[in-house]
Every structure is written in structure tokens, then in C-alpha cells.
Amino acid sequence: MPAKAYHTPQRQAVYEVIWESGDHPTAVEIMDRLRNRGQNFAYGTIYNSLRYLVDAEYILELKLGDNASRYDANVDDHHHITCKKCGKIDEIYADLPKEWLGTVAQETNYTVDEPVNFHHVVLKGVCANCQS
Incomplete structure (x- = not known):
């Protein structure tokens, strides 16, 4: 700390x-x-x-x-993905597409200046271990 x-x-x-x-x-x-x-x-x-x-x-x-x-403990801006089968959680460092931010602005009527604190974006899927 x-x-x-x-x-x-x-x-x-x-x-x-x-x-x-x-x-x-x-x-x-x-x-x-x-x-x-x-x-x-x-x-x-x-x-x-x-x-x-x-x-x-x-x-x-x-x-x-x-x-x-x-x-x-990783406080850098990042996303997470969780496995729907086993519950494993992984971190994602890919940037969000600018088109997505435009869609968010359009749907919410907000002006989106820049992506800040996007660590709350969570995706779900099935990890490689559970696919077999």
C-alpha cells in the first residue's frame, strides 16, 4: 500500500x-x-x-x-470478463470502441467527453477451460 x-x-x-x-x-x-x-x-x-x-x-x-x-488491487482503468460456467474472472485491457461511446451518448442524451473509470464494464462468456 x-x-x-x-x-x-x-x-x-x-x-x-x-x-x-x-x-x-x-x-x-x-x-x-x-x-x-x-x-x-x-x-x-x-x-x-x-x-x-x-x-x-x-x-x-x-x-x-x-x-x-x-x-x-489493480486500480488502473480496465474491464473484467466472467465465465458463466465456473465463475473465473479475468481482466481486459482493450479500449472500448469509440462507436460504443457514441451509442451510449445517443441512448442516454449525455455528452461523453472521454472514457473514465471504465473498470465497471463487465462482460460474460465461457472461458477456454469450460469450452471443452
Whole structure:
């Protein structure tokens, strides 16, 4: 976590679990991984740490259609794709087509200046492992 953050050992531990993961863990998965490391924090501590880290923009909270939020330490603008069969989540770095932004502007009657914070775009499909 960047040095400018007001962080506690608990926040640092939560951040490290998310940073080291490649699977966008839920709060429960984060807690389980902390326990596996010998770090036992109360649920409230985990949730408060997650809220702080999201609000301070050190992590992203992803709402991908299931009930539980997932967390991502990659705060660069990017998209996600989820497998409808196994639930795997991957990151996408492709730019959105300018035509799509024009369609959004036309449908919503907004003037779209530039794509900002498009990490909320989520696509669904079937991953290569589930296609066989």
C-alpha cells in the first residue's frame, strides 16, 4: 500500500492479500487467506479495512452480478470478463470502441467527453477451460 495511506497493520494485511491474489477475492475469501497466514481479524475489521481501502482508492470493489463484492488491487482503468460456467474472472485491457461511446451518448442524451473509470464494464462468456 502506498506510504501516504493512513494504514494499520490490519489494513496492510488485507491489502497484501488482495495484491497477491489473482482471482479478485471476496471478503470471506480474504478472511480465510488471512487465517491461513496466522492472522485472525474480526469480520468488522476486515469490512472496515476494505471500505477504507476502496474509499482511499487503493483497491477496487467489483460488483460482478453475484451477491458478494470482489476486490481488485489493480486500480488502473480496465474491464473484467466472467465465465458463466465456473465463475473465473479475468481482466481486459482493450479500449472500448469509440462507436460504443457514441451509442451510449445517443441512448442516454449525455455528452461523453472521454472514457473514465471504465473498470465497471463487465462482460460474460465461457472461458477456454469450460469450452471443452
